[in-house]
Amino acid sequence: MSLKTQYILDALHKLFKGNTKELHKPFFAGNEKKYLEDCINSSYVSYVGKYVQEFEQSLCKFTGCKRAIVFSNGTSALQIALIAAGIKAKHEVLLPSLTFVATANAISHAGAIPHFIDSREYDLGIDPDALESWLRYSTIKKNGECINKKTNRVIKAVVPMHTFGHPSSMEEIIKISNDYNLLVIEDAAEAIGSFYKGVHVGNFGIAGVLSFNGNKTITTGGGGAIITNDLLLADTARHISTTAKIPHQWEFIHDQVGYNLRMPNINAAVGCAQLEQIKSILENKRLLFDKYENAFKGIEGIKVIKEPSNCSSNYWLQGIIIDKNLAYLRDEILEETNKVGISSRPIWRPLHLLKPYLNCPAAPLPQAKDLYSRIINLPSGVDVL
Amino acid sequence: MSLKTQYILDALHKLFKGNTKELHKPFFAGNEKKYLEDCINSSYVSYVGKYVQEFEQSLCKFTGCKRAIVFSNGTSALQIALIAAGIKAKHEVLLPSLTFVATANAISHAGAIPHFIDSREYDLGIDPDALESWLRYSTIKKNGECINKKTNRVIKAVVPMHTFGHPSSMEEIIKISNDYNLLVIEDAAEAIGSFYKGVHVGNFGIAGVLSFNGNKTITTGGGGAIITNDLLLADTARHISTTAKIPHQWEFIHDQVGYNLRMPNINAAVGCAQLEQIKSILENKRLLFDKYENAFKGIEGIKVIKEPSNCSSNYWLQGIIIDKNLAYLRDEILEETNKVGISSRPIWRPLHLLKPYLNCPAAPLPQAKDLYSRIINLPSGVDVL
Numbered sequence: 001m002s003l004k005t006q007y008i009l010d011a012l013h014k015l016f017k018g019n020t021k022e023l024h025k026p027f028f029a030g031n032e033k034k035y036l037e038d039c040i041n042s043s044y045v046s047y048v049g050k051y052v053q054e055f056e057q058s059l060c061k062f063t064g065c066k067r068a069i070v071f072s073n074g075t076s077a078l079q080i081a082l083i084a085a086g087i088k089a090k091h092e093v094l095l096p097s098l099t100f101v102a103t104a105n106a107i108s109h110a111g112a113i114p115h116f117i118d119s120r121e122y123d124l125g126i127d128p129d130a131l132e133s134w135l136r137y138s139t140i141k142k143n144g145e146c147i148n149k150k151t152n153r154v155i156k157a158v159v160p161m162h163t164f165g166h167p168s169s170m171e172e173i174i175k176i177s178n179d180y181n182l183l184v185i186e187d188a189a190e191a192i193g194s195f196y197k198g199v200h201v202g203n204f205g206i207a208g209v210l211s212f213n214g215n216k217t218i219t220t221g222g223g224g225a226i227i228t229n230d231l232l233l234a235d236t237a238r239h240i241s242t243t244a245k246i247p248h249q250w251e252f253i254h255d256q257v258g259y260n261l262r263m264p265n266i267n268a269a270v271g272c273a274q275l276e277q278i279k280s281i282l283e284n285k286r287l288l289f290d291k292y293e294n295a296f297k298g299i300e301g302i303k304v305i306k307e308p309s310n311c312s313s314n315y316w317l318q319g320i321i322i323d324k325n326l327a328y329l330r331d332e333i334l335e336e337t338n339k340v341g342i343s344s345r346p347i348w349r350p351l352h353l354l355k356p357y358l359n360c361p362a363a364p365l366p367q368a369k370d371l372y373s374r375i376i377n378l379p380s381g382v383d384v385l
Numbered sequence: 386m387s388l389k390t391q392y393i394l395d396a397l398h399k400l401f402k403g404n405t406k407e408l409h410k411p412f413f414a415g416n417e418k419k420y421l422e423d424c425i426n427s428s429y430v431s432y433v434g435k436y437v438q439e440f441e442q443s444l445c446k447f448t449g450c451k452r453a454i455v456f457s458n459g460t461s462a463l464q465i466a467l468i469a470a471g472i473k474a475k476h477e478v479l480l481p482s483l484t485f486v487a488t489a490n491a492i493s494h495a496g497a498i499p500h501f502i503d504s505r506e507y508d509l510g511i512d513p514d515a516l517e518s519w520l521r522y523s524t525i526k527k528n529g530e531c532i533n534k535k536t537n538r539v540i541k542a543v544v545p546m547h548t549f550g551h552p553s554s555m556e557e558i559i560k561i562s563n564d565y566n567l568l569v570i571e572d573a574a575e576a577i578g579s580f581y582k583g584v585h586v587g588n589f590g591i592a593g594v595l596s597f598n599g600n601k602t603i604t605t606g607g608g609g610a611i612i613t614n615d616l617l618l619a620d621t622a623r624h625i626s627t628t629a630k631i632p633h634q635w636e637f638i639h640d641q642v643g644y645n646l647r648m649p650n651i652n653a654a655v656g657c658a659q660l661e662q663i664k665s666i667l668e669n670k671r672l673l674f675d676k677y678e679n680a681f682k683g684i685e686g687i688k689v690i691k692e693p694s695n696c697s698s699n700y701w702l703q704g705i706i707i708d709k710n711l712a713y714l715r716d717e718i719l720e721e722t723n724k725v726g727i728s729s730r731p732i733w734r735p736l737h738l739l740k741p742y743l744n745c746p747a748a749p750l751p752q753a754k755d756l757y758s759r760i761i762n763l764p765s766g767v768d769v770l
Contacts, residue, residue: 028425036421036651040413045606045655046599072457072607075645101628101639108642214431214649221430221649222457243486244741250719252733254486257493257741260460264599264606266421266651270430334635348637356629356642 011295020341021379024215030277035269049265063200065227067234070263074189074211074224078106081207084237091156097350098368099161116352116362123308125168134363146180157183162191165316170204193314202227218274220267285315301326319377327373347375396680405726406764409600415662420654434650448585450612452619455648459574459596459609463491466592469622476541482735483753484546501737501747508693510553519748531565542568547576550701555589578699587612603659605652670700686711704762712758732760
């Protein structure tokens with residue numbers, strides 16, 4: 001083992017007092033059991049129930065969005081957000097290559113084609129300069145639409161993803177998107193509790209999407225939400241994800257191909273209890289960042305990933321980024337930490353390198369590949385401290 | 386109000402002792418709360434957890450299938466079953482027009498085109514004679530494939546649906562499907578606990594799909610399952626519904642466009658508790674059928690819907706079928722029963738009459754339209770007795 005890896009291991013052992021640590025562990029210290037018991041007592045466990053309504057209202061209040069619609073998972077929420085925003089088959093949708101595969105899957109499920117953009121080290125999100133220069137170089141405007149010169153397809157939207165909870169540069173991305181007539185749908189799956197210049201993420205585009213998977217800041221078992229200030233988009237999303245049924249006293253009339261993707265009441269019940277505790281969860285995660293920063297401060301070439309300026313990140317997933325000349329140590333660090341029960345993982349393999357997305361349109365992606373070789377995530381749950 | 390409607394109302398009032406009744410109400414008298422509490426205590430609430438495994442194993446045991454994979458809902462389970470069975474974009478898939486819209490939606494989500502077949506009064510499922518004569522008239526065989534002569538597309542599969550839990554005529558449907566090289570995927574969303582000649586439905590085709598929606602015989606809040614005896618299909622379904630991730634110690638490698646549609650552990654926990662009680666639930670539903678039959682026996686022109694011979698139905702949804710010459714009374718009966726708090730509804734509007742499916746290929750559908758005008762569902766939950 002290299003000396004550098006040994007230093008890292010020593011720092012982690014000291015921080016965790018020799019204990020093993022998982023990457024994520026959900027934290028339940030509130031009304032979860034009480035609300036679940038109430039669901040069973042009331043017999044409201046399915047798509048209709050007071051916790052669904054309460055969770056949607058609480059999400060609006062917490063994020064400052066006008067409307068929230070909850071789903072069985074974040075991928076489905078993003079798929080429906082795209083469809084409700086008007087994304088159609090064969091549209092291209094821009095997204096970072098450096099994201100979890102669900103972002104591209106949701107675009108594919110909506111019938112559209114992922115088109116990859118580079119990320120940058122500063123906030124681990126879409127690089128606004130790379131986005132702007134790629135659009136200038138590779139597209140033309142025709143009838144107000146942004147056309148990919150190579151494929152002749154309409155580029156309709158951009159989906160920034162707030163990596164590990166750190167907000168992407170929304171001001172720049174929104175400006176460029178307006179210039180090129182692109183819709184913005186924020187993949188905020190990792191970012192509940194993250195604010196960009198004081199505004200909760202998901203409020204910048206036409207819609208944002210949250211996830212409540214078991215590994216997220218708060219969980220509903222499995223779940224997701226669309227948050228939006230666009231009332232028409234909200235109505236459309238709710239309608240098509242509830243089998244597109246037209247209200248009628250008894251007849252079953254459905255006016256388009258619909259989906260059945262809503263969040264059940266029992267999952268929303270857990271969500272209500274979790275959201276009540278989010279402030280202390282977020283405080284804990286900021287504290288954990290401080291502890292990591294303190295633990296690694298003497299080790300040259302290792303930097304703990306920090307929120308961008310003017311932002312308040314939820315610090316969903318903690319991580320370090322190693323200097324380029326130490327990138328060769330990534331796998332050794334992963335191996336040695338996991339060997340002693342301190343869970344770690346690299347960032348996702350950039351999507352343009354995965355078999356299903358190899359042939360998708362893509363801008364040059366040097367930074368995505370570089371960042372992939374240098375980022376390591378570390379235990380991030382409330383149980384770590 | 387007509388005299389006939391008055392007789393029906395009187396019979397229902399007498400049966401329910403003047404109480405109001407919902408159409409469906411889930412029944413929780415077992416370990417639901419205990420297992421949910423265990424999930425929260427263990428912190429396993431998401432896609433990994435012992436209840437997911439236990440529920441899948443219990444479903445195998447109960448249905449006699451080799452494998453079960455649980456999903457966030459039945460529509461998604463059917464979509465994945467179709468994809469895993471090899472249904473591709475532009476394939477046509479046969480289904481009854483007289484089914485809930487989810488059957489056609491799942492086929493559409495798989496990229497295929499619904500192709501409607503008539504149903505019959507005997508079992509409310511696909512009419513085998515209509516199926517056979519339509520295939521003989523409208524298709525040709527080319528390279529072993531069944532080709533729709535009019536559209537030139539491959540007809541790849543048939544999806545029988547077991548209406549209200551009553552098994553379709555699987556022996557005849559399987560024979561015809563074999564003759565025409567069609568795969569059979571059973572939509573058994575309504576039919577957990579239903580047996581055709583002693584074998585649980587879902588065992589006749591290459592796969593079957595169950596639903597655990599809140600209105601079903603047993604519920605998980607929202608949920609569904611694929612049951613199958615085809616191990617390759619089971620592996621494929623599990624893989625693509627879990628983001629198609631290749632096992633690796635830490636790398637995120639996905640080998641195809643995947644989905645995130647698995648059932649969370651908290652929903653499976655409710656499912657485990659529910660499945661423990663299914664015998665008594667099924668007994669209660671058979672008893673309710675007897676009571677309805679007894680209640681209506683003096684009323685001419687009204688028949689309580691009964692399981693086909695050689696079958697044991699779960700009697701998920703109870704209903705009556707009125708004689709053709711009384712069809713004009715359907716809406717009056719619906720109105721008067723709902724007015725006094727006895728929930729009732731017609732069968733689904735046949736799908737070929739709905740806007741999204743108006744232009745799909747279809748056989749002649751006289752029986753579907755006729756049955757639609759004469760079937761009324763009545764309160765069916767365990768709470769009714």
